[in-house]
Amino acid sequence: SGEAAALLYVWLTGSIFRPFADRSKYFPVVVRRGLLLVISYLVTNVTLNIDRLYLKSALGGTAVTQYYVVSLIGKTLVLFIAPINTIIISYLTKENRRISRKQFFLFSGAGMVVSAVFFLLCQIGTPLFIRLFYPDLSDSTAGLVTVVNLTQILAMLSAYLFIVVLTFTDEKWQLILQVVHLIVLLGLIVSMTPGAGIRGFAAAMLIANALRIGAVMLLGTVCAGRKYAGEEKRRNR
Template sequence: MKTKKFLVDSLLNIISAALPLLVLQLISYPLIARVLGGEEYGMIITLISVFTVVSFPLGNVLNNIRLLKDKEYKEANEEGDFNPLILGSSFISIVLIITVSLYVDSSLDILDLILLSLITVGSLWKEYLVVTFRLVLNYRGILLNNLFMSLGYIVGSFIFLYFESWQLIYFIGLLFSLVYIVRHTSLHKERYKFSSLFKDTASKGMLLYIANLLKNILSYADKLILLPLLGPVSVAIYYSSTILGKIISMMINPVNSVILSYLVKVESISLKKVIKMFSISSLLGLFGYVATILISPYFLEFFYKDWAEQSLELVYITTATAIIGVLSTVLQPFNIRFNKISWQIYMSGLHLIVYVASSFYFFKIGGLKGFTFGVLIAAVFKLIMQLSVFLLNYRRNNSTHSSS
C-alpha cells in the first residue's frame, strides 16, 4: 500500500463525501425546516431515513461485492450477474419504500410515492455504479461526481422553494450524479445474464446485505423509534443535535472505502498498520468531538433557532456516539476483507439487540436524553465487538500460518 497515494485518495474521498453532505446539512435541511416547520420537518427526516435504509445497503453491497470479486471475474473471463442483481434490487427497493413509507406516514399521495421510488432506485444505482472509480482507484472521478451531485442538490433546493416537495432536492442531485457516472462507465452496459460465478456472488452479497441492512437500520433507527414514542418534533430536536457530529463522522468515514479499495489488492496486512490507522482515526475523532461541542451553540442557534436550546442538551452525548461509530467503521473494512462475511451478520445482530434493549431501558428512565444515552452504550458495545473480532481472527490466522 503506497502511503502517499493512500493519503491523497483518502483526502479526496473525504472532500467528496463532505461536499453533498454540507450542502444538505447547511442549505437544504435548514431550508426545509424553516419553510415547513418543526413537525413536518421531523416527519421528513424520518422518511429520508427510510429511503436511505432501503437504498443504501443494496447499492453499497453490490459496490463492495463487485470490488471484492472483480479480479475473480476477469481471471475467469466471465461477465454478468451484477446488472440482473441490481435490477432485482430495484424492484425490491420500490416495494419496500412504498410499504414502509405508508406505514410511517399514511397521508402520502401517489406523487410522493412515485418520487420516493425514483430517488430510492436512483440512489441504489448511483451507489453501485460509482464502483467504476473505486476499481481503478480513481478518487478524482468520485470527487467530480459528488461535485455534480452537490450542484444538483443546490438546484433542487431552489426548486423546493416553489414546489415545497423535498423529494425534488434528492431527485435532481441524484440525476446530476448519474448523468456524470454514466458518461464515465460501461458497467450499466454489461449483459443481463448469469455467469458460473453467480451462486457465490449472490450468496456473499446476501450475507453482506443482511449485515449492511441491520447496520443501516441501526444508523437510522433513532428517528424511526422516536417518531411513535415522542412525535415528529422530538425527532427534529434529536436530529438537530446529531448534525455536526454526523458531519464530522461522515467526513472521516470515506477513508474506510479507500481502505477496502486498497485491501482487495493485498493478501495480508500487519497489526502495526491497523493500530496506526485506528490511532490516527481516534485522534481525528477527539479533535472532531471538541470542535463540535464548541461550534454547536452557534450552529444550532443560526440554523435551528426554534429548538436550539433543547438540542444543545443532547449534543454532548450524540456527538460522542457519532465519533465512536467512526472508530467502529474504521475497523470494518479489515473484518470484511480478512474475515468471513458471516461475522458481519453476527455483529450486526448482537448490536441490534443491545441497541433496542439499552435505548428503551434508558428512555423509560430519562425520556429523550435517556434514549440518546442508550444509543451511546450500544455504540460502545459495537466498537468493542469490532475490535475483539478483528484481534481474535488476526491471532487465529497468524497462529495457523506459523504452525504450517
C-alpha cells in the same frame, strides 16, 4: 433515473454486460458475500435512523427534531467516512496478505486519533450550528450535545473498524455484530427512554455504540492474530 439511463446506454452500446449470463465458479461466493453485506448495511441504516423511527412514537415530534438537529453534523461525518472506507479497503486488499495484530492496532489507533479530532470539531461546530439555524432549540438541546456527538463519532469509528476487520474475517461476522448491536440498542432505548426521556435515549445510543466498538475490537484482535499466525506458519514450511 440518471444512473439507470447510464446503465441502459452502456448495455445497449457497450459490451461489458454481454457476457453477464456466463457465470464463473466464483459466482455463488460473490452472491453470498454480497447478500451478507447488503443485509448488514440495511441493518446499519436502521440503527442510524432509529431516532426517527422510535422517538416519534415514544416522545413525539419535538424530540425527533431536537435529536436530529444535535446529531446532524455527526451523521454527516458518518456519511463522509463511507467513500474513505472504500479507499481503505482497496488499499488493504490490494496485496494477497493478511494484516497482523500489531497492524490492526495501528489502524485502530489511527482511527481513534482521527475520531478524537472529529469529536472536537463536532463539539465546536454543533452549538454554533444550532445557535445560527435553530436558536429556539439552543437551550433545550444544550445538555445533549456531548453525548450525541460522541455517539455519532463512535458510529463513524465502528464503520471504519468494520472495514478494517472485514479484510481478514468472514463477512458473516459483520452481519452478526450489526444484528446483535441492533437488538442491544432496541433493548436499551426501550428500557431507558420512558423514564429519562430524550436524555435516556441518547445515553442508550451511546452505550450501544460503545459496546459495538468493544465487540469489533475484540473480533479484530482475535482474528487478526490467528489469521496472520497461520499464514506465517505456512510460509515458513
